[in-house]
Amino acid sequence: MDKLNVAVVGAGIYGINHVNAYLSNPNVNLAAVCDLNENLREKIEEQYHVKTYGKVEDMLENEEIDAVSIATPDFSHAAPALQAIRYGKHVLIEKPLATTLEDARAIIAEAEKKNVRVAVDYHKRWDPASIQIKNELAKPEAGKVIRGYMSMDDIIDVPTKWFNWSDKSSPVHFLGTHCYDLIRWYMGCEVTEVYAVGTKEYLKSMGIDTYDSIQAFLTFENGCHWTVENSWVLPTGFAKNNDGHTQILTTNSLLRVDSQNRGVEIFDDSRYRTPNYCFMQMFEGRPVGFGYDPINDFVRCLQYDLPFIANAKDGLEAEKIAEAVHKSVETASAVKIEKEIK
Ligand SMILES: NC(=O)c1ccc[n+]([C@@H]2O[C@H](COP(=O)([O-])OP(=O)(O)OC[C@H]3O[C@@H](n4cnc5c(N)ncnc54)[C@H](O)[C@@H]3O)[C@@H](O)[C@H]2O)c1
Numbered sequence: 065m066d067k068l069n070v071a072v073v074g075a076g077i078y079g080i081n082h083v084n085a086y087l088s089n090p091n092v093n094l095a096a097v098c099d100l101n102e103n104l105r106e107k108i109e110e111q112y113h114v115k116t117y118g119k120v121e122d123m124l125e126n127e128e129i130d131a132v133s134i135a136t137p138d139f140s141h142a143a144p145a146l147q148a149i150r151y152g153k154h155v156l157i158e159k160p161l162a163t164t165l166e167d168a169r170a171i172i173a174e175a176e177k178k179n180v181r182v183a184v185d186y187h188k189r190w191d192p193a194s195i196q197i198k199n200e201l202a203k204p205e206a207g208k209v210i211r212g213y214m215s216m217d218d219i220i221d222v223p224t225k226w227f228n229w230s231d232k233s234s235p236v237h238f239l240g241t242h243c244y245d246l247i248r249w250y251m252g253c254e255v256t257e258v259y260a261v262g263t264k265e266y267l268k269s270m271g272i273d274t275y276d277s278i279q280a281f282l283t284f285e286n287g288c289h290w291t292v293e294n295s296w297v298l299p300t301g302f303a304k305n306n307d308g309h310t311q312i313l314t315t316n317s318l319l320r321v322d323s324q325n326r327g328v329e330i331f332d333d334s335r336y337r338t339p340n341y342c343f344m345q346m347f348e349g350r351p352v353g354f355g356y357d358p359i360n361d362f363v364r365c366l367q368y369d370l371p372f373i374a375n376a377k378d379g380l381e382a383e384k385i386a387e388a389v390h391k392s393v394e395t396a397s398a399v400k401i402e403k404e405i406k
Contacts, residue, residue, distance in 0.1 A: 067093045068363050071153075072133045073120055073144045075099045075108055077226060078158060079135030081344065083112060084351045085359035086133075092363055095127045098144075120144045124151040131366060133359065134158060139232040142167035145182075149174045154181045156362040160241040160386065161379025163233060168383045172376045182376035183362050186245040189374055190354035190361070192342055193321045194246060197310070200319060201250055207316030209251065209288045214243045216323075217307045218296040223267060223274065231273045235294040236389050239306075240278065241382040243292045245374065248381055250312075253285040255385050257400050262393040266297050280389045303338045380404070 068091060072082045075097050086094040097108050098117040105116040117123035124147060132148040134141050135158045142162050148155050149171070161184050162168040175182045188194055200206055216239045223230035223238075230238075248254065262278040277295030284290070298307060308323030323340070330337040344355040358373070365372050381404075388399040 065091065065367060067091055068367060069093050069095045069128050069130045070133065070363070071096045071098065071123060071127060071129045071131075072135060073098045073123075073148070074134060074136035074158075075104060076101075076135065079133070080108075081351070081355060082133040082135055082156075082359055083108070083114070085356045086363075087112060087114075088350050089360055089363055091367060095129050096123050098123045120147045124148065124153070129153055131155065131362070133362075137227065137229040137232065138237050139163045139229065142171055145171050146174050149178050149180055149182075152178055152180060154183075154366055156183045156185060156359065157376075157379065158185050159187075159245070159379075159382075160184075160237050161376060161383055163237050163383075163386075165380075165383055165387055168376075168380045172380060175376060181366070181372065182379070183358075183365070183372040184245075184374045184376065184379035184382075185358050185362075186242060186374040186378065186382070187355055187358045188242050188246050189249055190357040191323070192354065193323065194249075197312070197319055197321060198250060200317075201312070201314075205316060207314035209286070210313045210315065211288060212247065212250075212290040212310070212312045213292075214247060214290065214310045215293040215308060216240070216243050217277075217294060217298050219298045219300055219302050219305050220296065221300055222305070223272060223296045224270065230267070230296075234275050234278070234390070235296045236275070236278050236280075236386045238296065239294040240280065240292060240389065241386050243294065244282070244385040245378055245382045247282070247284075247290055247292070248378070248385075249374075251284050251286060251288065254381060254403060255282045255388075255401050256285055257283045257398055258385060258388045258392050259398040260389040260392040261396075275393070278389060278393060280385075280392070282385065301335060303336050304340065306340075377404075 096115045131154040260280040262275045266276045276297045280292045282290045310321040312319040325338045344353040392399045
């Protein structure tokens with residue numbers, strides 16, 4: 065089989081994981097990496113021996129590329145994605161697909177026009193715990209879901225220290241869309257209505273104009289209700305960069321997932337830690353874990369012409385919920401979500 069020629073746009077904290085995944089995938093040739101940051105480009109050339117570009121267009125003009133990973137900040141996925149699509153490249157876009165419905169629809173429309181495929185990196189679907197829940201709920205004996213709860217929170221370092229664009233995102237776009245996507249996947253149907261409340265105080269007092277926390281109540285087509293909580297102001301000293309819990313009540317069962325303490329605990333003089341060993345680790349020089357799986361699956365699905373596990377339609381549905389949640393917080397009222405006509 066011919067190797068897939070890929071490129072990565074945005075090689076910051078998360079984009080570098082795409083670089084690592086592609087470099088160790090025997091079916092891939094990593095043709096180039098594009099990032100606006102010149103220092104970062106120099107480091108990447110030195111460490112990974114990969115050609116780099118500062119402009120997406122230059123890279124697309126000069127390199128033979130089949131597919132592109134987009135790992136730019138949340139609010140700036142659309143511009144590089146649309147450029148890559150216009151050059152006829154398949155794209156894997158980091159979550160969220162976009163932070164506006166307009167951008168999400170533009171990506172989908174352009175991909176249809178150019179007959180290319182769009183995947184979204186909603187990597188929580190590859191978490192072994194999520195796969196177990198999905199499989200359990202698919203069993204007839206699981207019963208009917210009555211209600212669910214999901215939380216996903218980050219430590220405050222994420223919006224204050226990790227990057228400088230948190231005011232152009234929100235806990236809903238950065239974390240909530242992971243939950244919305246996962247719950248849609250579990251339920252196998254869409255959200256019809258949301259009601260949400262949010263707090264914008266703590267980060268705002270630090271000059272970062274975004275929500276600290278948002279709690280959303282989702283009603284699904286199958287009649288069940290979910291509560292979803294997302295914040296990114298957990299204390300720095302928390303045992304992990306993020307916290308997460310799920311609880312699902314069905315007519316026959318109660319299912320729980322603790323995404324925070326997965327059983328490995330480390331005690332030392334600085335901080336008690338509960339690392340998420342199934343997410344991303346290096347093993348014998350190879351990146352392993354469910355953080356890398358969707359990137360390798362993107363390659364596999366293109367090479368074997370298989371459907372993506374999370375595609376642009378999933379990205380659009382998560383963004384529809386995100387936008388409705390924000391609107392509900394701002395208007396203090398329930399917001400209905402229209403079904404896509406297609
Ligand atoms: N950091 C995480 O834990 C994490 C986890 C999962 C997913 N993600 C997602 O990955 C994406 C990137 O997040 P990050 O944490 O890596 O952010 P980051 O700020 O660390 O990196 C973004 C990179 O994109 C580059 N960039 C911005 N616009 C560009 C453009 N037009 N062309 C080329 N390069 C450009 C920046 O120079 C920067 O190096 C986001 O959508 C985020 O939600 C992040």
